[in-house]
Amino acid sequence: MVDLVDTVDEHAVVGHLGPDLLHEDFDAAEAVRRLTAEPDATVRSVLLDQRRVAGLGNLWVNELGFVRGLHPDRPVGDVDADALVATARRMLHHSATVPEAYQVTTGLLRRGERHWVVGRAGRRCLRCGTTVAARDDVEVVGSPARRLWWCPRCQPPPSPSGRRPADP
Ligand SMILES: [Zn+2]
Numbered sequence: 001m002v003d004l005v006d007t008v009d010e011h012a013v014v015g016h017l018g019p020d021l022l023h024e025d026f027d028a029a030e031a032v033r034r035l036t037a038e039p040d041a042t043v044r045s046v047l048l049d050q051r052r053v054a055g056l057g058n059l060w061v062n063e064l065g066f067v068r069g070l071h072p073d074r075p076v077g078d079v080d081a082d083a084l085v086a087t088a089r090r091m092l093h094h095s096a097t098v099p100e101a102y103q104v105t106t107g108l109l110r111r112g113e114r115h116w117v118v119g120r121a122g123r124r125c126l127r128c129g130t131t132v133a134a135r136d137d138v139e140v141v142g143s144p145a146r147r148l149w150w151c152p153r154c155q156p157p158p159s160p161s162g163r164r165p166a167d168p
Helices: 007-014 028-035 043-048 058-067 081-097
Strands: 133-137 146-150
Touching (some): 043 081
Antiparallel strands (some): 133 146
Protein backbone atom coordinates (compact mmCIF):
# COMPACT_ATOMS: atom_id res chain seq x y z
CA MET A 1 0.00 0.00 0.00
CA VAL A 2 1.32 3.47 -0.88
CA ASP A 3 -0.12 6.62 0.69
CA LEU A 4 1.04 10.20 0.22
CA VAL A 5 0.62 12.29 3.36
CA ASP A 6 1.82 15.67 4.57
CA THR A 7 4.72 15.48 7.02
CA VAL A 8 2.59 16.93 9.83
CA ASP A 9 0.10 14.09 9.33
CA GLU A 10 2.67 11.29 9.32
CA HIS A 11 1.89 10.29 12.89
CA ALA A 12 -1.61 9.29 11.78
CA VAL A 13 -0.10 6.70 9.43
CA VAL A 14 2.89 5.38 11.35
CA GLY A 15 2.26 6.64 14.88
CA HIS A 16 0.78 3.31 15.92
CA LEU A 17 3.92 1.39 14.97
CA GLY A 18 6.29 0.11 17.63
CA PRO A 19 9.98 1.03 17.72
CA ASP A 20 11.65 0.47 14.34
CA LEU A 21 14.41 -2.14 14.58
CA LEU A 22 16.43 -0.43 11.86
CA HIS A 23 16.15 3.09 13.28
CA GLU A 24 19.36 4.48 14.77
CA ASP A 25 17.42 5.79 17.79
CA PHE A 26 15.76 2.41 18.35
CA ASP A 27 14.26 2.23 21.85
CA ALA A 28 14.99 -1.34 22.96
CA ALA A 29 13.37 -0.94 26.38
CA GLU A 30 10.12 0.26 24.80
CA ALA A 31 10.21 -2.62 22.29
CA VAL A 32 10.65 -5.13 25.12
CA ARG A 33 7.84 -3.49 27.10
CA ARG A 34 5.46 -3.75 24.14
CA LEU A 35 6.51 -7.31 23.24
CA THR A 36 5.97 -8.60 26.77
CA ALA A 37 2.80 -6.62 27.61
CA GLU A 38 0.79 -9.84 27.20
CA PRO A 39 3.11 -12.54 28.59
CA ASP A 40 0.87 -15.42 27.47
CA ALA A 41 0.86 -14.36 23.81
CA THR A 42 3.10 -16.50 21.61
CA VAL A 43 6.50 -15.20 20.68
CA ARG A 44 5.54 -15.54 17.02
CA SER A 45 2.35 -13.47 17.26
CA VAL A 46 3.98 -10.59 19.15
CA LEU A 47 6.95 -10.41 16.79
CA LEU A 48 4.63 -10.14 13.79
CA ASP A 49 2.61 -7.37 15.47
CA GLN A 50 4.09 -4.13 14.08
CA ARG A 51 2.48 -2.13 16.91
CA ARG A 52 4.89 -3.81 19.32
CA VAL A 53 8.07 -3.69 17.24
CA ALA A 54 8.33 -2.66 13.61
CA GLY A 55 10.33 -4.35 10.91
CA LEU A 56 9.90 -8.11 11.16
CA GLY A 57 8.05 -9.95 8.41
CA ASN A 58 7.19 -13.61 8.35
CA LEU A 59 10.61 -14.70 7.07
CA TRP A 60 12.48 -12.90 9.84
CA VAL A 61 10.13 -14.10 12.57
CA ASN A 62 10.67 -17.71 11.51
CA GLU A 63 14.45 -17.36 11.20
CA LEU A 64 14.75 -15.42 14.44
CA GLY A 65 12.84 -18.16 16.26
CA PHE A 66 15.35 -20.70 15.01
CA VAL A 67 18.41 -18.61 15.85
CA ARG A 68 17.09 -18.03 19.40
CA GLY A 69 15.99 -21.68 19.81
CA LEU A 70 12.37 -20.64 20.38
CA HIS A 71 9.41 -22.75 19.31
CA PRO A 72 6.83 -20.44 17.65
CA ASP A 73 4.24 -21.36 20.30
CA ARG A 74 6.40 -20.35 23.25
CA PRO A 75 4.73 -17.67 25.39
CA VAL A 76 6.73 -14.46 25.17
CA GLY A 77 6.70 -14.14 28.95
CA ASP A 78 8.83 -17.28 29.01
CA VAL A 79 11.69 -15.95 26.86
CA ASP A 80 14.58 -13.54 27.28
CA ALA A 81 12.98 -10.61 25.44
CA ASP A 82 16.06 -8.38 25.73
CA ALA A 83 18.18 -10.99 23.95
CA LEU A 84 15.41 -11.60 21.43
CA VAL A 85 15.26 -7.91 20.50
CA ALA A 86 19.06 -7.65 20.34
CA THR A 87 19.28 -10.64 17.98
CA ALA A 88 16.44 -9.30 15.79
CA ARG A 89 18.23 -6.00 15.51
CA ARG A 90 21.55 -7.65 14.63
CA MET A 91 19.94 -9.82 11.94
CA LEU A 92 18.07 -6.94 10.27
CA HIS A 93 21.06 -4.63 10.50
CA HIS A 94 23.29 -7.26 8.89
CA SER A 95 20.74 -7.78 6.14
CA ALA A 96 20.44 -4.06 5.46
CA THR A 97 24.14 -3.16 5.54
CA VAL A 98 26.19 -6.12 4.30
CA PRO A 99 26.33 -6.21 0.50
CA GLU A 100 24.45 -9.18 -0.94
CA ALA A 101 23.42 -10.42 2.52
CA TYR A 102 19.81 -9.50 1.76
CA GLN A 103 17.63 -12.16 3.39
CA VAL A 104 20.22 -14.91 3.63
CA THR A 105 20.32 -15.91 7.30
CA THR A 106 22.70 -18.88 7.22
CA GLY A 107 25.57 -17.21 5.41
CA LEU A 108 25.30 -19.99 2.80
CA LEU A 109 24.43 -19.03 -0.74
CA ARG A 110 23.66 -22.53 -2.03
CA ARG A 111 20.08 -22.97 -3.09
CA GLY A 112 18.04 -24.58 -0.28
CA GLU A 113 20.57 -23.54 2.39
CA ARG A 114 20.01 -19.79 2.52
CA HIS A 115 17.58 -20.04 5.43
CA TRP A 116 17.65 -22.14 8.57
CA VAL A 117 14.00 -23.19 8.40
CA VAL A 118 11.98 -21.03 5.98
CA GLY A 119 11.03 -23.03 2.90
CA ARG A 120 12.76 -26.14 4.28
CA ALA A 121 9.82 -28.30 5.45
CA GLY A 122 10.71 -32.00 5.26
CA ARG A 123 14.41 -31.28 4.81
CA ARG A 124 17.13 -31.82 7.38
CA CYS A 125 17.93 -29.07 9.84
CA LEU A 126 21.26 -27.51 8.84
CA ARG A 127 22.35 -27.55 12.49
CA CYS A 128 21.16 -30.89 13.90
CA GLY A 129 19.80 -32.98 11.01
CA THR A 130 16.26 -33.29 12.40
CA THR A 131 13.46 -32.94 9.83
CA VAL A 132 12.19 -29.34 9.69
CA ALA A 133 8.47 -29.02 10.51
CA ALA A 134 5.92 -26.59 9.08
CA ARG A 135 2.28 -25.64 9.39
CA ASP A 136 -0.08 -22.90 8.33
CA ASP A 137 -0.61 -20.21 10.91
CA VAL A 138 -4.21 -19.40 11.76
CA GLU A 139 -3.42 -17.55 14.95
CA VAL A 140 -2.30 -14.13 13.79
CA VAL A 141 -5.44 -12.04 13.92
CA GLY A 142 -6.01 -9.71 11.02
CA SER A 143 -3.47 -11.42 8.78
CA PRO A 144 -3.93 -14.06 6.14
CA ALA A 145 -2.66 -17.47 7.17
CA ARG A 146 1.10 -17.58 6.88
CA ARG A 147 3.40 -20.52 6.83
CA LEU A 148 5.61 -21.22 9.80
CA TRP A 149 8.63 -23.47 10.03
CA TRP A 150 10.71 -24.76 12.92
CA CYS A 151 13.16 -27.46 13.89
CA PRO A 152 11.50 -29.68 16.55
CA ARG A 153 14.87 -30.35 18.17
CA CYS A 154 16.53 -26.91 18.04
CA GLN A 155 13.20 -25.25 18.97
CA PRO A 156 11.52 -27.58 21.49
CA PRO A 157 7.80 -27.06 22.13
CA PRO A 158 6.70 -25.27 25.30
CA SER A 159 5.72 -27.35 28.31
CA PRO A 160 1.98 -28.22 28.43
CA SER A 161 1.36 -25.64 31.16
CA GLY A 162 2.72 -22.98 28.85
CA ARG A 163 5.32 -21.80 31.34
CA ARG A 164 8.52 -23.34 32.52
CA PRO A 165 8.33 -24.48 36.14
CA ALA A 166 9.71 -21.83 38.46
CA ASP A 167 13.26 -22.35 39.64
CA PRO A 168 13.35 -23.98 43.07
ZN1 LIG B 1 17.77 -28.52 14.41
